Amino acid sequence: MSSMWQPAYASLDEALTHLSDSVDKLRAAKSVDVAEVVEQLATAAEAARNLRSFVASILPDATWQNREDLDGILKHIHRVLGARSRLEALAVELERGSIVHRRAVRVSHLTELRDLAVQELRSHAGPGEMPPSLPGPEADQWIEWACGLKEPEDAEALETLRSGFAQLDNFIVNLEPGMWKVKTETPV
Amino acid sequence: MGTLWPHTHDSLDNSVAQFSDSLAKLKAAQSVDLAEVTEQLKSALEAVRNLRSLAASVLPAATWQSREGFDAVVAQVQEVFDARARLLALAAELERGSVVHRRAARVEQMNQLREQAILELRAQTEIAGAPPRLPGPEPERWIEWACGLKEPEDTESLKALREGFAQLDEFVANLEPDMWVVSTETPV
Numbered sequence: 380m381s382s383m384w385q386p387a388y389a390s391l392d393e394a395l396t397h398l399s400d401s402v403d404k405l406r407a408a409k410s411v412d413v414a415e416v417v418e419q420l421a422t423a424a425e426a427a428r429n430l431r432s433f434v435a436s437i438l439p440d441a442t443w444q445n446r447e448d449l450d451g452i453l454k455h456i457h458r459v460l461g462a463r464s465r466l467e468a469l470a471v472e473l474e475r476g477s478i479v480h481r482r483a484v485r486v487s488h489l490t491e492l493r494d495l496a497v498q499e500l501r502s503h504a505g506p507g508e509m510p511p512s513l514p515g516p517e518a519d520q521w522i523e524w525a526c527g528l529k530e531p532e533d534a535e536a537l538e539t540l541r542s543g544f545a546q547l548d549n550f551i552v553n554l555e556p557g558m559w560k561v562k563t564e565t566p567v
Numbered sequence: 568m569g570t571l572w573p574h575t576h577d578s579l580d581n582s583v584a585q586f587s588d589s590l591a592k593l594k595a596a597q598s599v600d601l602a603e604v605t606e607q608l609k610s611a612l613e614a615v616r617n618l619r620s621l622a623a624s625v626l627p628a629a630t631w632q633s634r635e636g637f638d639a640v641v642a643q644v645q646e647v648f649d650a651r652a653r654l655l656a657l658a659a660e661l662e663r664g665s666v667v668h669r670r671a672a673r674v675e676q677m678n679q680l681r682e683q684a685i686l687e688l689r690a691q692t693e694i695a696g697a698p699p700r701l702p703g704p705e706p707e708r709w710i711e712w713a714c715g716l717k718e719p720e721d722t723e724s725l726k727a728l729r730e731g732f733a734q735l736d737e738f739v740a741n742l743e744p745d746m747w748v749v750s751t752e753t754p755v
Contacts, residue, residue, distance in 0.1 A: 481717040482725075482740045529669040537670075552670045555743050 391426035468518035470500040499546040511543025579614035651692040687734040699731025
């Protein structure tokens with residue numbers, strides 16, 4: 380998702396480099412093509428607008444006064460987007476799998492809990508501040524990892540999970556590893 | 568309650584037999600101790616009252632006109648006692664075991680379901696008339712059996728369980744066989 384702002388950022392830098400060259404020429408009392416400089420200014424302003432708009436879409440309350448602040452905000456956004464992307468990937472993983480159990484009522488209950496967990500993950504992955512920290516490995520190994528968490532050995536990871544993702548935790552508490560099946564797509 | 572029943576039933580038979588013996592003596596113009604015969608009659612009436620009261624407490628609508636009819640009611644009452652004893656034995660079996668799971672929340676949840684199942688079993692033994700039919704084997708093998716029930720193969724047993732014992736069904740639907748541990752007492 381960082382690819383969303385990198386072109387605008389690069390475009391701003393490039394436009395500013397051209398402008399800086401023009402400033403150097405002017406400072407050296409050399410002539411410049413006014414129309415070209417105006418074009419560079421317009422390009423830089425457009426890139427700055429795009430960046431501001433992007434930052435506002437992720438962190439509506441963010442403000443900054445200089446380039447260092449902006450870079451700090453963009454780093455923070457990078458982390459937010461990474462965390463959101465991880466949550467979205469886990470939501471997709473949860474949707475990809477299915478519950479198998481001897482009793483239909485248990486399948487239905489666990490499927491409801493799974494759906495609530497997916498909603499919770501998407502809600503945290505949506506616009507807003509930094510989502511809560513999700514402990515554990517990447518999405519494709521996450522469920523197996525979470526089903527192996529035990530009390531009291533894994534109290535810290537469990538506390539993080541419970542406090543940030545109550546529905547996901549409730550789903551995992553109720554899920555036995557043998558009840559979770561993920562369809563594997565085999566190429567024809 | 569079941570142990571009181573045969574005792575009262577025998578008591579009626581004995582006192583009626585003694586009273587009949589006295590009548591046979593009278594029929595043979597032999598002398599009898601009137602006070603003793605009166606006592607036998609009172610004993611027989613007392614046993615009748617006890618039996619009627621016991622039968623009414625178990626099967627309030629039961630009526631009979633003959634010894635055969637009464638024996639049929641006795642058989643029904645005995646079936647009710649047996650069914651109640653089976654439910655109480657299963658309640659005791661549920662109390663004897665314990666739930667083990669990697670997550671404390673799940674243990675707590677299952678213990679609550681277990682408590683509700685025990686309350687339900689005990690409540691079913693206190694209602695007048697026959698309790699609902701509990702499918703499956705005797706209590707010590709019941710939980711293992713119930714955890715092996717699958718849909719759709721065991722639909723009939725599951726329907727009987729669900730209709731008669733909703734809480735017990737919920738406990739079993741949520742229980743995985745390896746979560747249930749029964750402590751075995753080893754003689755010193």
